[in-house]
Amino acid sequence: MGLFRQEVTESRRRHWLGEVIIASPPSLRLSAYIALGIVFVLILFIYFFSYTRKQQVSGVLMPDKGIIRIYSPQAGSVKNVFVKEGDKVTLGEPLFVLSSDRSLEGKDATQETISEQIRTRLKLFNNTLREVEGSWITDKTASERQIQQLTEQVKLQEQESNNQLMLSQLLNKRVAQYQELWGKEYVSLEQFQRVKEESLRQNGALETSRSALINSRRELIQRTNEQLQLESNYQKQRNDIASKIASTEQELTESESKREIIIRATKPGTVTALTATAGQYFDGHAPLLSIIPQDSRLLAYLYAPSYAVGFIRPHSDVWLRYPAWPWQKFGQYHGVVVSVSKVALTQNEMDLFENKEAGAPLYRIVVQPDAHYVNVYGQKMELQAGMQLEADVVRENRRLYEWIFEPLLKMAPSELVSQGKGNAQ
The missing domain is CATH 1.10.287.1490 (Helix Hairpins)
Incomplete structure (x- = not known):
């Protein structure tokens, strides 16, 4: 029987090389907490935040009742002009008197x-x-x-x-x-x-x-x-x-x-784009002036290719940019989709708009702007009919995790179908 108990002998045998201690500096622990926090924040960001897919299109501002263009029914010169730019006219009000007299050499008209x-x-x-x-x-x-x-x-x-x-x-x-x-x-x-x-x-x-x-x-x-x-x-x-x-x-x-010939207003409205002056000759192909119908709203008519209209619906948000006022300086303006055409435009309708994608069918998107003006250095500048514009139309809005897992979600149904076919065989 020894001097020491068996337990003491076993204890000394295990610790003869010393006790093992794992070093854990404070900086490493802090880094771990920070990493966990970043992962948590990233998960929250992916779950709660969303990404909006937009379609950039272009178009033009036009009144909802259209623009009435007044032409000369025959070639002649303008004898009298009764209106000026911006005048309000009523139905049947005289606008011009045109003369078609032609003089031959040595003779009267x-x-x-x-x-x-x-x-x-x-x-x-x-x-x-x-x-x-x-x-x-x-x-x-x-x-x-x-x-x-x-x-x-x-x-x-x-x-x-x-x-x-x-x-x-x-x-x-x-x-x-x-x-x-x-x-x-x-x-x-x-x-x-x-x-x-x-x-x-x-x-x-x-x-x-x-x-x-x-x-x-x-x-x-x-x-x-x-x-x-x-x-x-x-x-x-x-x-x-x-x-x-x-x-x-x-x-x-x-x-x-x-x-x-007395040219009269065919509808009440506002005179615009007045090009005729007294004594000027017209061949009947160019408009003398245009009339914006009374009580008409200014709408944005956008033109989008077929692949871009699938997710565009009425009440979709639109952000409008007017090249007349650079958006980087004067901002973008919100609008709402009113309607989307069900069929592509005809060639004649396309000729009225500069199709940037020649040969591609275009669909018309009608947008109601929230404001009919642009804030320019504290002043409200009214939008004018016929102005060109660019727009971002919201096509689809999803959370980030939906975009990340979209490929897997697309693959899952096909894999289930393949697995079902294998089991059937």
Whole structure:
């Protein structure tokens, strides 16, 4: 039995080389805490923060009711200008007077000469019409006078004929009486013959009166028919001349419309882009001015390729930049998508906009800007129709971890499908 216990001997045997102590300096521990903090913050950042994918597009500012461009209907020079830039105009208000007179060498203005010739022809037609009307009035007065005289003559002859008839009837009765008296020898034959001769004479006068009455009535009917025919001829002649006058007046109106044209406002609004000045010549291809319709809103019309419109929806956020005021200095301005076209624009519609991706179909995105002005050194500068602009349209907004794990999320369904096919085999 030894001097020391077995436990002491074992303890001394284990520690004969000394006790092992692991060094742990304070800086290493601090670094570990910092690393854990960074990892934690990074996880929070990846989870809570998001990244927005944007599509850069370009477009133009236009009123929602469009811009009314006023053109000259034909070539000519501006004679008068009644408006100026920024004026408010009403429907039908005169804007310009255009003249299309062309002068030939050694002659007056062609259109003016044509109009003067038409006026001369119109004057001749009017004079002829007045002569025809005057002649008709004279002939009508004479015819009415003759008819009136014949009517009075017929009435007088009817009265005379009636009187003669009564006289003849009385004489006929008297002849019958004398004949009876002569048969009884109350009167002589000579007396009876005188009465009979008087009766025959009055009967002859009655026939003459009746014949004259018939002739007068026939003449009255003839004069009445002549008057009706005269009136019919007058109406026909007058209508022919009136038709020529109307045709000539229309010809004169057309000639004058070619000579001087009054251009009027087709809608109420504000005058802008006034390019016409007095004396300036226009060929009808360039607009004289434009009108921004009354009560119209200024909208941004953006044009995006087909691959960029998949995630763009109404109410999507848009950040607008106006090249007239550099955005690096004057900032970007917020807007909201109002609508996205369902079909690509036609070639004619594309010609109105400079397509930077030639040949690619474009879709129109209508955006309502929050503000119709830009703050420039403390002043509000109004946006103008037709201004070009650039914009960032928000296509998709995801958290960072969704972007990081998107490839895995896309691969997972395909791997499950492949695994399912393998199990089926």
